[in-house]
Amino acid sequence: MVKYSDVQFGYHGTFIDGERKLSVVSQVFSPWHDFTGLATYATERYVDVGQPTSLSHPQLLAEGEITPGITCDEYISRRKRLLELLPEKSLAIIASAPVKMMTDVVPYPFRQDADYLYITGSSQPGGVAVLSEECGLCMFMPDPDPHDVVWQGQVAGVEAALDFFKAEKAFPLSKMHKILPEMIGRASRLFHNIKTALPSYMELEAFRGASLNNKVKDLSRYTHEMRWIKSPSELKLMRESASIACQSLLQTMLLSRTFPEESKLSAKVEYDCKMRGAQRMAFNPVVGGGANGSVIHYSRNDQKVRAGELVLMDVGCEFHGYLSDLTRTWPPCGSFSSAQEILYSLILETNKECVKLCKPGVSIQQIHNYSVQMLRRGLKEIGILKDETSYSYHELNPTSIGHYLGMDVHDSAMISNDRPLQPGVVITIEPGVYIPISYDAKDRFRGIGIRIEDEVLITETGYEVLTGSMPKEIPHIKSLLNFAHSTATEVPDLSAVFS
């Protein structure tokens, strides 16, 4: 970390009320060209690296952390490990995520690419990170012009790359076309993050030559391998993310009887997640009332939930780079119809049986196969499937039982669902049934969508349900909804809910 005392000589600041207040202009024309300035207009004596640091945001980061909860040492060991996994004399190129525009000058909220964040710790756009045995981490950093700094604020530059992100080397992005070809020339193999690949390096003669010689491969096979098993500090962030999502969904469930409207429930869960410290939602919440719940990734969230209908909410939030993902389905009116209860019980039993299967050595695919058997049998018994082997099953549930979860919702996608699970992996278990209105079944079953999704951490001895605090048993849901709606004088027995 560059201290104020180390850098102040480079600035032409002005003193206001006895404090040095640095104007943007003084930073822009500072002889210190990398733009790692002191916080714009701030009276605090810390360097602004374009994202929270332990000095600027002591409420978020402890000393020695590059991002909340993840230390500099952990970032350095990730870089070392990636180099160990890659073949000898490899060069890895990882670009940050692109900024997507809503209109001409208005960007969508920026979300960093998970691989770039995992390796560098930078949550800012515009950088390209290069990793090799020979150079260590080399970061090409954006060169903001004065206009960008005035309109968008300070961003990390070369100095921040070296001093804050602890890169071994750093250069302005404008020099990449000169420096990177030499680095590529010295490497035997090239890896890059295909998801965020940029013309600025792919169009370099050296990169194109390597590509023609079949020396360029996707890096994500290696990064996903590393991200698949979470470290203790990552698990702490995952637990917090899950806890925030559970608390927020519980509050939303309590409100649903008074405001059974998809848009309001979506607003409520997002508000509650952010009030509890989440930076953003992990994905647009699915809030499907009635038949909308049978649309698996329903996103319109603009309809009323009618009396007697279920609402399905699939939500998750992002807590300092780590995501949660859970689903509950309930009747906002406080009571299940018999058809809803029959189907709900089947999905709940499948959820609980599949959670129990989670342990090292078992794969998502094996759990999936078990869930399909259980659902086929149950749906046949209920009379919705004509026979257990019927192809119509896929119309009622085309989804997998779950996926890996971490810095992305469908995390470590390069790792097959056939891979035996290991301690430190987090997966979701999300059985569901989605009966289209047009499906050939008794009327009372049509248009019902139910999913019950939990996050499960694989431990040495089995599993831990990270979303276990969110009720899913029918009596618990009923008690909560009816308690939320009852008068102060008629308080029902909630002991079962909190036991």
Ligand code: GLY
């Ligand atoms: N909850 C989002 C998904 O699993 O696809």
Ligand code: MN
């Ligand atoms: Mn999911």
